Amino acid sequence: MVPCQMSVTSYPKLTLGVQRFVSATEPKPLASTVVRDDEAQLVSAAKAGDVSAFEELVNRYERKIFRLGMNITQNREDAEDVMQDAFLKSYQNLDRFQGDSRFYTWLVRIAVNEALMKLRKRRPNQVSLDEPLTDGEDPIFREIEDWGPSPEKKFAQTELNEILTQVIGELDPIFRVVFLLRDVEGISTEETAQILGISVPAVKSRLLRARLKLRQRLNKHFRRSETQ
Amino acid sequence: MNCKKVILELTSYLDGVLESGVRIDLEEHLARCTDCRIVVDTTRKTIQIFCNSEPVPLPDDVRTRLHTALLDRFRRNSKTT
Numbered sequence: 001m002v003p004c005q006m007s008v009t010s011y012p013k014l015t016l017g018v019q020r021f022v023s024a025t026e027p028k029p030l031a032s033t034v035v036r037d038d039e040a041q042l043v044s045a046a047k048a049g050d051v052s053a054f055e056e057l058v059n060r061y062e063r064k065i066f067r068l069g070m071n072i073t074q075n076r077e078d079a080e081d082v083m084q085d086a087f088l089k090s091y092q093n094l095d096r097f098q099g100d101s102r103f104y105t106w107l108v109r110i111a112v113n114e115a116l117m118k119l120r121k122r123r124p125n126q127v128s129l130d131e132p133l134t135d136g137e138d139p140i141f142r143e144i145e146d147w148g149p150s151p152e153k154k155f156a157q158t159e160l161n162e163i164l165t166q167v168i169g170e171l172d173p174i175f176r177v178v179f180l181l182r183d184v185e186g187i188s189t190e191e192t193a194q195i196l197g198i199s200v201p202a203v204k205s206r207l208l209r210a211r212l213k214l215r216q217r218l219n220k221h222f223r224r225s226e227t228q
Numbered sequence: 229m230n231c232k233k234v235i236l237e238l239t240s241y242l243d244g245v246l247e248s249g250v251r252i253d254l255e256e257h258l259a260r261c262t263d264c265r266i267v268v269d270t271t272r273k274t275i276q277i278f279c280n281s282e283p284v285p286l287p288d289d290v291r292t293r294l295h296t297a298l299l300d301r302f303r304r305n306s307k308t309t
Contacts, residue, residue: 183279
């Protein structure tokens with residue numbers, strides 16, 4: 001599978017008047033490699049009170065955390081709250097971070113929890129990370145039609161974005177979050193399990209269902225009969 | 229291998245972590261089953277389309293508010309320590 005690539009847009013580094021701990025370079029696209037070797041060093045310096053080290057971590061991950069918040073909550077204000085809370089809580093609780101996972105994984109866990117809380121407030125009793133008794137549909141082997149080589153090119157970028165936002169928003173949160181962590185953020189199966197507090201087989205099962213459900217929902221837009 | 233087994237192994241296959249013997253069985257099935265081939269191909273494209281989609285931009289005002297909130301927290305912390 002071609003790994004998920006994230007386009008890198010250059011943002012100016014915001015600094016808070018403190019000498020930088022390390023020279024900054026743009027984040028790498030893959031989550032598996034996004035955590036650079038100096039992350040542990042930055043965390044350690046931040047724990048010792050070097051706020052510029054924490055700033056560097058923020059500059060490095062803010063776009064990814066905002067995107068994750070947007071993708072889970074589907075709402076800009078909620079995504080902003082998620083991002084702010086994730087960074088403020090991680091800073092406030094840095095002493096509790098033991099380094100048994102990557103800082104980025106820990107940060108994502110906080111952000112996911114914040115995002116799910118937003119969803120629960122919006123839809124009480126409807127957002128749970130437990131398996132649903134039934135999701136009311138079986139996406140396997142429905143609507144089997146070829147899409148052609150590059151079906152997404154049939155749409156303008158804004159139209160495509162609307163389609164993707166709509167179909168991901170229709171997924172049950174328990175499937176949506178797993179898909180976002182694994183396939184969009186590129187986080188490993190084991191780390192996704194750790195972040196969500198579920199087993200590795202549960203991640204695999206939810207990822208399969210998420211992928212199949214998205215495939216089925218995109219089918220009506222991308223099948224050859226619609227796009228030719 | 230039958231169609232049901234292909235679906236069960238689909239995630240591992242697309243992630244490239246399927247054990248080689250199972251992968252060969254699966255690919256032999258794909259060579260003769262059009263439906264499975266389409267499901268595998270369109271599922272792979274589903275992932276690629278999301279991966280290649282335009283990233284959500286971080287608006288400047290949102291970013292500025294984040295850094296202002298952090299600065300405020302840094303200052304409060306420095307006063308209490």
